[in-house]
Amino acid sequence: MGEENVMSDDILVIAEHDGSNVVDVTFEMLSAARELAKDSGGKVLAAMAGGAALAGSLGAFDRVYLIDDPAVSNYSPEAFEKAFTHVVRDVDPGLVLTSTSTMGLDLAGGLSVAWPAPLVSYVVGLGREGDDVVATSQIYGGKLLAEVVVDSPHAICALIAGSFSGQPSPEAGSPDVETVSLEGIGPSRTSALAVHEPDSGGVDITAADILVSVGRGIGSKENLEIIEELAEALGAPLAASRPVTDQGWLSKPHQVGKSGKKVKPRAYLAFGISGAPEHLEGMRDSELIIACNTDPDAPIFDVAHYGTTVDLFDLVPELTECIQA
Amino acid sequence: MVLLKQLPDLVEELEPSPDGTDIDREFIKFILNEFDDQALEEALVTKESSGAEVIVVALDEPEVDQVLYTALAKGADRAVKLTGVPAGTWVPTHLRAAILAPFVRELAPDLVLTGVQSAEDLDGQLASLLGGYLDLPHAAVVVGLEVKDSIARVVQELGSGRSVEEQITLPAVLGIQAASQAPRYAPISKIRQAMQAGGLEELEAPAPVDSADIAIAQVRIRRLYAPEKSTHAEMLTGDPGEVATRIAEILRSKGLVKA
Numbered sequence: 007m008g009e010e011n012v013m014s015d016d017i018l019v020i021a022e023h024d025g026s027n028v029v030d031v032t033f034e035m036l037s038a039a040r041e042l043a044k045d046s047g048g049k050v051l052a053a054m055a056g057g058a059a060l061a062g063s064l065g066a067f068d069r070v071y072l073i074d075d076p077a078v079s080n081y082s083p084e085a086f087e088k089a090f091t092h093v094v095r096d097v098d099p100g101l102v103l104t105s106t107s108t109m110g111l112d113l114a115g116g117l118s119v120a121w122p123a124p125l126v127s128y129v130v131g132l133g134r135e136g137d138d139v140v141a142t143s144q145i146y147g148g149k150l151l152a153e154v155v156v157d158s159p160h161a162i163c164a165l166i167a168g169s170f171s172g173q174p175s176p177e178a179g180s181p182d183v184e185t186v187s188l189e190g191i192g193p194s195r196t197s198a199l200a201v202h203e204p205d206s207g208g209v210d211i212t213a214a215d216i217l218v219s220v221g222r223g224i225g226s227k228e229n230l231e232i233i234e235e236l237a238e239a240l241g242a243p244l245a246a247s248r249p250v251t252d253q254g255w256l257s258k259p260h261q262v263g264k265s266g267k268k269v270k271p272r273a274y275l276a277f278g279i280s281g282a283p284e285h286l287e288g289m290r291d292s293e294l295i296i297a298c299n300t301d302p303d304a305p306i307f308d309v310a311h312y313g314t315t316v317d318l319f320d321l322v323p324e325l326t327e328c329i330q331a
Numbered sequence: 332m333v334l335l336k337q338l339p340d341l342v343e344e345l346e347p348s349p350d351g352t353d354i355d356r357e358f359i360k361f362i363l364n365e366f367d368d369q370a371l372e373e374a375l376v377t378k379e380s381s382g383a384e385v386i387v388v389a390l391d392e393p394e395v396d397q398v399l400y401t402a403l404a405k406g407a408d409r410a411v412k413l414t415g416v417p418a419g420t421w422v423p424t425h426l427r428a429a430i431l432a433p434f435v436r437e438l439a440p441d442l443v444l445t446g447v448q449s450a451e452d453l454d455g456q457l458a459s460l461l462g463g464y465l466d467l468p469h470a471a472v473v474v475g476l477e478v479k480d481s482i483a484r485v486v487q488e489l490g491s492g493r494s495v496e497e498q499i500t501l502p503a504v505l506g507i508q509a510a511s512q513a514p515r516y517a518p519i520s521k522i523r524q525a526m527q528a529g530g531l532e533e534l535e536a537p538a539p540v541d542s543a544d545i546a547i548a549q550v551r552i553r554r555l556y557a558p559e560k561s562t563h564a565e566m567l568t569g570d571p572g573e574v575a576t577r578i579a580e581i582l583r584s585k586g587l588v589k590a
Binding site: 107268 | 339344428447451457462469498512555563569577
């Protein structure tokens with residue numbers, strides 16, 4: 007391997023915020039980066055677009071590159087990609103960490119082409135072997151893990167939120183912030199019009215003691231009736247996984263998971279939900295999880311406390327009867 | 332233009348191949364990536380509202396003819412299969428994007444739609460990579476689209492119920508999360524008709540853009556394995572009545588049943 011193939015030890019984390027808080031996955035990336043940099047002595051840096059008032063909570067990073075420009079005051083995929091690409095090229099870290107959030111999905115591919123650097127997505131584990139980055143990725147809906155070796159001076163890893171531990175550390179001092187200007191970045195073909203905050207639509211699934219949740223296995227909107235009866239018997243709101251809201255069988259405020267709500271009820275009953283990583287992210291911390299799915303290998307059973315492969319169409323009416331008895 | 336991709340059916344058992352660097356693809360069933368189905372639906376909805384022409388494009392992958400004919404039966408105007416691509420193995424998304432980029436450039440559609448992600452996007456997602464190779468604006472996790480003249484109004488989900496609305500000057504590449512209505516169903520009779528009418532265009536895939544080589548070569552799968560299950564649910568067995576009784580008992584013991 008030639009000298010030019012040696013990776014810099016510095017790691018740049020693409021920090022995420024929602025306008026009022028730095029998002030947790032930022033601190034998960036921080037701890038993954040710290041672990042990786044432990045032996046090499048590399049620096050762990052952050053880049054953040056907009057959210058200048060939040061930079062203070064990034065004190066645990068060795069340095070923060072803050073892109074403070076009207077172009078990034080609202081989220082716009084094109085402006086953010088140009089801005090982060092500019093910072094990445096300038097800072098020239100060995101490794102860039104981002105997440106599989108919308109911003110991460112928007113950024114990673116374009117950055118991979120523009121920097122250029124290889125990209126590994128769906129990452130749940132990270133390590134180094136000599137000069138190589140070794141990433142473990144969750145593919146095929148969590149059914150398989152792939153161990154990927156990246157032999158390159160630069161690499162990008164997109165991490166799945168919730169795969170690494172990491173909390174904000176309020177005791178960390180004020181960060182070393184370098185403000186980055188975007189002069190010469192050029193005009194953008196994309197302009198943000200408005201950010202819409204969550205619309206609860208009357209249902210608050212995050213406050214319930216017990217949730218009756220339904221997934222693709224329900225098959226159709228008409229079939230929801232048996233689930234509604236059970237939910238009513240339990241006095242529980244209906245929750246759903248993404249396929250159900252995408253099909254329009256239930257409205258968006260019912261959705262649990264990465265693009266929906268994060269819930270932590272005392273009991274979570276999952277019917278016909280296989281347990282895609284994006285769904286598990288939103289409900290795995292529930293106190294009690296009972297799952298019903300006809301596939302004995304469904305990933306939902308790895309986080310559930312109790313499970314059954316009995317068909318939901320046979321089980322649910324019986325269960326409603328037991329609850330009403 | 333809608334880019335479609337075949338995926339192993341995740342309901343099936345997936346086994347690593349003997350050398351452990353890919354899945355065993357010999358006996359598994361392939362289905363259309365569910366997000367690509369959403370992308371197709373959104374394209375058809377856009378066609379109905381603005382009179383666009385819809386071209387579906389796929390690489391020559393297992394059982395892909397059926398998918399392309401189904402798209403024609405649903406209302407797509409043209410279906411193109413790109414041949415001469417790697418067959419029977421995992422196609423890295425960088426390579427997929429690098430093959431599609433020259434083709435997209437040549438046809439120069441106003442809008443390219445594809446699924447937001449696929450379950451085997453180990454090296455990234457198509458919309459962002461293709462946008463990168465073509466230097467076109469792109470957006471992922473799109474749940475709303477309206478096209479007027481050469482402007483697309485796009486809604487992207489940001490997570491936790493937040494979303495952003497933006498305006499993109501076309502052409503652009505969008506990764507669709509959900510169409511504005513559930514994907515339509517094509518009756519078998521219509522799919523048969525489409526098959527009998529032929530009309531599937533087979534074209535030689537263009538040479539991939541050069542810069543793709545670098546990135547593809549540097550990501551190497553060393554090992555593919557099933558995750559070790561650290562915990563597993565206690566399985567309740569018996570007939571539905573017995574299982575229901577047991578679940579009701581568990582809920583009662585936690586004080587979660589009011590009556």
